[in-house]
Amino acid sequence: MCGQCGCDTTETLKHEHEHEHHHHHRHNHRLVDIQQSVLHKNHTLAQGNRQEFTQRNLLVLNILSSPGSGKTTFIEKTLKTTEQQFNYGVIVGDLATDNDAQRLRSTKAPVIQITTGDICHLEASMIKNASDELGLDGLDILIIENVGNLVCPAAYDLGEDIRVVLLSTTEGEDKPLKYPTMFKGADVVIINKIDLAEVLEWQEDLARENIQKIAPNALILAVSARKDTGMSAWYDYLAKARQAKTQTGYSLV
Amino acid sequence: MHEISLMEETLTIILETAQKENAVKIHRLNMRIGAVSGVVPEALQFAFDVTTQGTIAADAQLNIELVPTLCHCTECNRKFAPIDIIYQCECGSLNNKIIQGKEIEIVSLEIS
Numbered sequence: 001m002c003g004q005c006g007c008d009t010t011e012t013l014k015h016e017h018e019h020e021h022h023h024h025h026r027h028n029h030r031l032v033d034i035q036q037s038v039l040h041k042n043h044t045l046a047q048g049n050r051q052e053f054t055q056r057n058l059l060v061l062n063i064l065s066s067p068g069s070g071k072t073t074f075i076e077k078t079l080k081t082t083e084q085q086f087n088y089g090v091i092v093g094d095l096a097t098d099n100d101a102q103r104l105r106s107t108k109a110p111v112i113q114i115t116t117g118d119i120c121h122l123e124a125s126m127i128k129n130a131s132d133e134l135g136l137d138g139l140d141i142l143i144i145e146n147v148g149n150l151v152c153p154a155a156y157d158l159g160e161d162i163r164v165v166l167l168s169t170t171e172g173e174d175k176p177l178k179y180p181t182m183f184k185g186a187d188v189v190i191i192n193k194i195d196l197a198e199v200l201e202w203q204e205d206l207a208r209e210n211i212q213k214i215a216p217n218a219l220i221l222a223v224s225a226r227k228d229t230g231m232s233a234w235y236d237y238l239a240k241a242r243q244a245k246t247q248t249g250y251s252l253v
Numbered sequence: 254m255h256e257i258s259l260m261e262e263t264l265t266i267i268l269e270t271a272q273k274e275n276a277v278k279i280h281r282l283n284m285r286i287g288a289v290s291g292v293v294p295e296a297l298q299f300a301f302d303v304t305t306q307g308t309i310a311a312d313a314q315l316n317i318e319l320v321p322t323l324c325h326c327t328e329c330n331r332k333f334a335p336i337d338i339i340y341q342c343e344c345g346s347l348n349n350k351i352i353q354g355k356e357i358e359i360v361s362l363e364i365s
Contacts, residue, residue, distance in 0.1 A: 032274055034359045038263050121255050152255035155291045180338040181291045213339045216347040
């Protein structure tokens with residue numbers, strides 16, 4: 001065996017190497033074309049999810065943010081306020097605990113917890129399994145609370161209609177510029193914890209400007225989920241998105 | 254650090270290919286990684302070194318071709334390479350589609 005590249009020395013074909021060989025032996029290296037996206041499998045499964053969701057007229061939201069932006073509170077408030085209007089199902093992704101799922105179980109909606117362990121994002125296959133476990137019959141809106149992380153989940157299509165990215169006032173106005181890939185994929189950006197803006201000297205204009213630079217077509221809503229400020233605009237959007245989905249099979253986006 | 258997950262998926266694909274080709278060793282893996290794919294090449298290299306241990310790709314080289322971002326302006330119909338993270342076309346528009354730069358691709362495999 002060649003000590004530099006590990007190739008078998010018993011073969012009978014010479015070829016060029018990028019490294020220097022200080023010995024003579026024969027190689028039989030060959031190049032095999034693959035030309036495949038690493039995310040191909042996820043993409044296929046996500047399309048399968050999307051097809052199933054569309055057949056059921058089910059509106060699906062993928063909710064993303066850094067840890068502690070208020071995703072769970074935002075979802076909890078949405079469920080409690082509008083659960084007379086819509087039948088919700090919830091899938092929650094967390095690294096370790098089921099704390100968020102426990103909190104959401106105070107609502108009427110069935111909740112499935114995916115504990116991802118070391119995996120820092122949700123994938124389409126996990127959503128497929130969780131959907132089967134949840135049972136999608138009779139649901140109008142499925143909310144997926146992704147793992148708190150502004151980087152990794154951006155790469156994985158889950159089959160959702162709408163990507164909602166939360167940005168809380170405690171995080172700083174420049175987050176959209178620091179994590180452009182996540183914000184570029186956003187259909188809706190929710191500025192949360194707006195009730196803390198004054199004490200944090202949060203500049204809403206600057207934050208909006210940064211979001212618009214990165215995601216010019218995203219809808220931006222400023223809310224405080226905890227204090228119930230500005231949430232009615234979100235509920236209006238949700239009702240419209242759900243209506244669009246049932247009428248056309250496509251979401252607003 | 255989803256590079257580990259991506260590399261595990263990559264490894265599944267390349268080991269399957271190697272098996273089909275009756276290969277005994279993988280020497281080099283060629284990949285294309287887009288500038289806005291969300292993948293950090295150094296993290297992918299680290300994941301490659303870790304996940305290939307104990308496999309026929311253990312001593313292989315990972316070769317990453319970086320793919321620059323390219324946008325298509327929906328206002329003036331031009332293709333342009335953005336100069337920063339704010340994808341503004343020369344015509345001033347911010348409305349565009351990313352047509353290149355999201356790639357996370359396995360290109361080819363050198364085996365014996």
